[in-house]
Amino acid sequence: MTQTTVQSLRDKPAVRWTALILVALTMFFGYMFVDVLSPLKTQLEETVKWDSTIFGTYGSSEFFINVFCGFLIFAGIILDKMGVRFTAILSGSLMLLGAIIKIYALSEYFNMGGIGFDLLNSASFPASAKLSCIGFALFGCGCEMGGVTVSRAIVKWFQGKEMALAMGIEMAIARLGVFAVFWTSPMISKHFAQKGEMFLSVQAPVIFVGILLAVGLILYIIYGFMDKALEKEQGAEEIEEEEPFKFSDLGKVFGSGMFWIVALLCVLYYSAIFPFQKYATEMLSSNIGLETETAAKIFSMFPLGAMFITPLLGAFLDYKGKGATMLIIGAVLMFACHATFAFFPFNEVSHMAAVTIAITAIVVLGISFSLVPAALWPSVPKIIDNKVLGSAYSAIFFIQNIGLMSVPIIIGRILDVTNPNVAPGEPKNYTTAMIVFAMFGVAAFFLGFVLKIADKKKGFGLELPNKTK
Numbered sequence: 001m002t003q004t005t006v007q008s009l010r011d012k013p014a015v016r017w018t019a020l021i022l023v024a025l026t027m028f029f030g031y032m033f034v035d036v037l038s039p040l041k042t043q044l045e046e047t048v049k050w051d052s053t054i055f056g057t058y059g060s061s062e063f064f065i066n067v068f069c070g071f072l073i074f075a076g077i078i079l080d081k082m083g084v085r086f087t088a089i090l091s092g093s094l095m096l097l098g099a100i101i102k103i104y105a106l107s108e109y110f111n112m113g114g115i116g117f118d119l120l121n122s123a124s125f126p127a128s129a130k131l132s133c134i135g136f137a138l139f140g141c142g143c144e145m146g147g148v149t150v151s152r153a154i155v156k157w158f159q160g161k162e163m164a165l166a167m168g169i170e171m172a173i174a175r176l177g178v179f180a181v182f183w184t185s186p187m188i189s190k191h192f193a194q195k196g197e198m199f200l201s202v203q204a205p206v207i208f209v210g211i212l213l214a215v216g217l218i219l220y221i222i223y224g225f226m227d228k229a230l231e232k233e234q235g236a237e238e239i240e241e242e243e244p245f246k247f248s249d250l251g252k253v254f255g256s257g258m259f260w261i262v263a264l265l266c267v268l269y270y271s272a273i274f275p276f277q278k279y280a281t282e283m284l285s286s287n288i289g290l291e292t293e294t295a296a297k298i299f300s301m302f303p304l305g306a307m308f309i310t311p312l313l314g315a316f317l318d319y320k321g322k323g324a325t326m327l328i329i330g331a332v333l334m335f336a337c338h339a340t341f342a343f344f345p346f347n348e349v350s351h352m353a354a355v356t357i358a359i360t361a362i363v364v365l366g367i368s369f370s371l372v373p374a375a376l377w378p379s380v381p382k383i384i385d386n387k388v389l390g391s392a393y394s395a396i397f398f399i400q401n402i403g404l405m406s407v408p409i410i411i412g413r414i415l416d417v418t419n420p421n422v423a424p425g426e427p428k429n430y431t432t433a434m435i436v437f438a439m440f441g442v443a444a445f446f447l448g449f450v451l452k453i454a455d456k457k458k459g460f461g462l463e464l465p466n467k468t469k
Ligand SMILES: NCCCC[C@H](NC(=O)[C@@H](N)CCCCN)C(=O)O
Pocket: 034, 143, 144, 147, 148, 150, 151, 170, 171, 174, 270, 274, 373, 377, 397, 400
């Protein structure tokens, strides 16, 4: 008698990769939205009077609710209790709501005294910035919740298969979003600035990405149907979540020493990446004397490089391992890039040499930004029980968000203090700010070592391949 084995949806490559593409595209749009105003820092200074401190506060506001209200911890609990489907749609809706508020905050109507303007306006902090912060904070709840949910979804579809490759591709698609926005945002802005539409020059790029976020929500809803089908199948097979989530499970996450090492490494490393992204365009224009559009294009090589290399390193990790070593090398490269921008005398070499060195440093940062994320996120299921994985990812994001929230404010303040007499739109001295970013690399390097030693002692297999079949 012949026995037929029924293939699970997870076992069908076309199905699991389609699921990945659906969730990753929404993150692509999300990452575009995160940095939609980053290449426009100088225009914001001129149009809506946001100085560096205001811009820094705006950059931090993405994480306000996640940190101050502990939203990310709730996000993890919601994910573990309600499942991927519900949480994905909730996160997509929050991102869209936040985007709509930010679009309104930058509109000419609002800035000319529209509804809510008088309530929010003050001399030290313009209403446009306050309302943008509110919108960005709501968006940030959705985006971070989405990030955790997507990680959980990938584990659900890919554990024991090409998990690191899948996570690598998901992050690569997100990086493509950052690359895309560093090109499209200045282009759209310039189009309206040339027509003399000053408010639209900062609002139109946000409207464009806001529309993409609406498409992202639809993709999450479509993913929901696939998730339901998988769960129905798992109902019979009981592949995961044998017991329901309990609050006491959170203790397992926070009680793990390995969790703390990974979480601290994560906050240190990412604090020198995402906040830097917000200032990189202006730093490049200031250090090298470039126009905003050219500086943004040079910086776009950073996510582009990361986009190509992250999946390759993910695949390397699946088949060869060496996760902890990758984290250490990534921290060293990050330090090298930031130290170059802090100490290299760009004004003493030819323009060509300055541009070449800047591009090289940005490419090095791109390689670093491939090594660390490719190794970090797939390491989490190796050190944390599957049942509390949603909470573990959220807890790591929560700790990381504290850094992502504080660092842009600190950098903005440093820039205003170290550039007291610099007029809006004029080049700034970025030395101190870049030294701060470089120091995060040093600290991440040491933690990488601690992680490698701890793994060697306790045998979590961080240096081992992921692929089991
Ligand atoms: N499924 C994605 C794993 C995490 C990717 C990681 N993102 C983060 O760490 C976010 N918490 C921070 C994103 C900041 C912008 N909103 C990444 O490498 O992108």
